[in-house]
Amino acid sequence: GQSLEQPSEVTAVEGAIVQINCTYQTSGFYGLSWYQQHDGGAPTFLSYNALDGLEETGRFSSFLSRSDSYGYLLLQELQMKDSASYFCAVKDAGNKLTFGGGTRVLVKP
Amino acid sequence: GAVVSQHPSWVICKSGTSVKIECRSLDFQATTMFWYRQFPKQSLMLMATSNEGSKATYEQGVEKDKFLINHASLTLSTLTVTSAHPEDSSFYICSALPSGEETQYFGPGTRLLVL
Numbered sequence: 001g002q003s004l005e006q007p008s009e010v011t012a013v014e015g016a017i018v019q020i021n022c023t024y025q026t027s028g029f030y031g032l033s034w035y036q037q038h039d040g041g042a043p044t045f046l047s048y049n050a051l052d053g054l055e056e057t058g059r060f061s062s063f064l065s066r067s068d069s070y071g072y073l074l075l076q077e078l079q080m081k082d083s084a085s086y087f088c089a090v091k092d093a094g095n096k097l098t099f100g101g102g103t104r105v106l107v108k109p
Numbered sequence: 110g111a112v113v114s115q116h117p118s119w120v121i122c123k124s125g126t127s128v129k130i131e132c133r134s135l136d137f138q139a140t141t142m143f144w145y146r147q148f149p150k151q152s153l154m155l156m157a158t159s160n161e162g163s164k165a166t167y168e169q170g171v172e173k174d175k176f177l178i179n180h181a182s183l184t185l186s187t188l189t190v191t192s193a194h195p196e197d198s199s200f201y202i203c204s205a206l207p208s209g210e211e212t213q214y215f216g217p218g219t220r221l222l223v224l
Contacts, residue, residue: 031211042202042218043153048211087152095141095206097213099152 002026002090004100011106018075020103022088025069032064032071033089033097043087046073075105083107112136113205115216122193123224129189130219132203138183139205143213144176147200159186183208193223 004024012018022032031050035043047055049064049071061074075082085104089097112135122128132142140161145153157178158166165178177189186205190197200220204213 033212035215042215045212045214050211091211094158095211095213096143096155096158097153097204098155101152 002092002098004088004090004098006086006088006100006103008101009104009106011108012078013108014078014080016078018078018105020073020075020086020088020105022071022073022100023069024071024088024090024100026090026092026098028092029066029069029090030093030095031091032062033091034060034062034073035087035089035099036084037087037102038084046086048091078107080107080109111207111212111214113203113214113216115201115203115219117219118217119220119222121222121224124194125192127189127191128193128221129187130201130203130221132186132188132205132216134184134205134207134214137205137207139186140183140208141206142180142186143204143206144178144186144188145202145204147202147218149200153202156188190221193221195223197221198223 006022033048034046037043047062059076064071085102087102088100114133116131142159144156147153156171159180161180167173180186202218204215
């Protein structure tokens with residue numbers, strides 16, 4: 001099976017940088033995805049890493065180290081609208097996603 | 110592109126009734142769709158994988174006779190919660206995997222409240 005660990009909550013101010021770490025233990029790993037979910041909404045796709053290294057998409061970047069079973073999501077130039085829950089998810093060979101517990105990010109003025 | 114819709118967006122029903130939730134991929138074909146359940150302040154838990162033209166694959170602990178899944182076409186999967194009870198109240202979310210791609214796209218979710 002799969003298990004993922006990520007911090008439960010992070011608080012930061014507007015303009016700051018936040019890094020959300022995700023460690024995983026898996027029986028089959030094809031890649032690590034990140035999703036954002038606002039209260040009451042559905043998850044929206046942010047990024048996907050299948051290979052080691054950094055993927056940058058605007059203010060958000062994601063990193064993966066397969067040898068360390070570790071990844072992170074970096075949120076830069078935080079804005080109030082970034083207040084949400086962020087989930088890492090491991091994808092297996094069957095394209096199934098196993099989600100971490102989620103990290104609630106609270107952005108303060 | 111890659112838009113997934115769900116209907117209804119919310120439903121309130123009496124205990125013992127059955128509820129059908131539809132998941133549609135609007136601008137792409139999806140051989141595979143997934144159904145998740147999310148309780149308040151918890152993570153998404155995969156319930157089952159729905160494959161067009163074949164039986165769904167259920168995750169451990171999910172009763173296939175209670176949560177009936179039908180994937181009748183490349184753009185539609187349905188989840189029927191049979192004989193719903195208050196403990197089935199949850200946020201049900203589907204996702205669709207465009208054929209040949211690796212990224213799942215999620216629907217807006219359906220809130221179910223069983224009284």
